[in-house]
Amino acid sequence: GCVDFLQPLSTCCRYNKNRHIQPSCAFSGTTWISEIIDMIYKEGSLEKCKVQPIYMRVPFLEFAVPDVPTGIELLKEVPRPCLIKTHLPVQMLPKSFLEKNCKVIYVARNAKDVAVSYYYFYQMAKIHPEPGTWEEFLEKFMDGSVSFGSWYDHVKGWWDLMKKYRILYLFYEDLKEDPEREIRKVMEFLERPVDENLVKKISHHTSFKVMSQNQMANYKSLPTSVMDHTISPFMRKGVAGDWKNQFTVAQNERFDENYKMQMTGTTLQFRTEI
Secondary structure, eight states: OOOOOOOOOGGGOOOOOOEEEESSSSSHHHHHHHHHHHHHTTTTOHHHTSSOOHHHHHTTTTOOOTTTOOHHHHTTTTSSSEOOOOOOOOOOOOTHHHHTTTEEEEEEEOOHHHHHHHHHHHBBTTTTTTOOHHHEEEHHHTTTTTTTTHHHHHHHHHHHHTTTSSSEEEEHHHHHHOOHHHHHHHHHHHHHOOOOOHHHHHHHHHHHHHTOOTTTTTTTSOOOTBBBBSSSSSOOOHHHSGGGGGOOOHHHHHHHHHHHHHTTTTOOOOOOOO
16 A cells, blocks of 8 residues: 655754755656765765665755654754655645745756656655556656655756756756866755865766665665665666657657646756757
8 A cells, every 4th residue: 555655744844054965756856965965064975875765864854754753753853954845735735835035956867767766656655656657657657646746846846946046057957068067056055165086986976876885875775665676776867868668659749749838837857958
């Protein structure tokens, strides 16, 4: 069955400027950017970054599965300044996050790759019901009938908030194309000194090749009752454009038509390959 993944957030709504929020739509690189930011604050210390799994170093706000501390429980224990990860859409985020002027780093990824990654995650993560066939799941994705709701509303909602709040809006494809450039952006946004040796070190240790083998980053420390990596690894491919291996021509045409309709009126644009 499906485990209740969202916890009530009323007990976790007091935030100040010493907290940094990392929201994204699911499977857009949130774990990746979490590791990058954690390494920035720990000044590249691999020893400090490998003390705990990433989901304990950077609490996942709405995380609530059996046999693992909830995100809210972890947040009560972590020192300040702290990092918080969330997949919540704008309308579900506690208002104090933004009212208290927290810094927000949002990571967005093109919809086609998100749909594919999400489909495989649904299969291996026991928090989700069976996704059905790829064709069926793709229809659910376009309708917004998946965890955390519509991808379209999610990315547009956070994009629109940039005009008013301290939000750094990053793209997964940009991170893949030039990770060092994007790491510098993050350092500058967080008002941390940009040290080129540190940039290169972080870029290397947060590469897909290294992170996928890092037990403190690849989620393999979770019980198999939560994530079954024998079905599909949490860190599956880590590329831009993998959707081309999954979509049929007909599915791609239907998706493009739906995408155009749902993204009408926004200045937000994505690359579907690099």
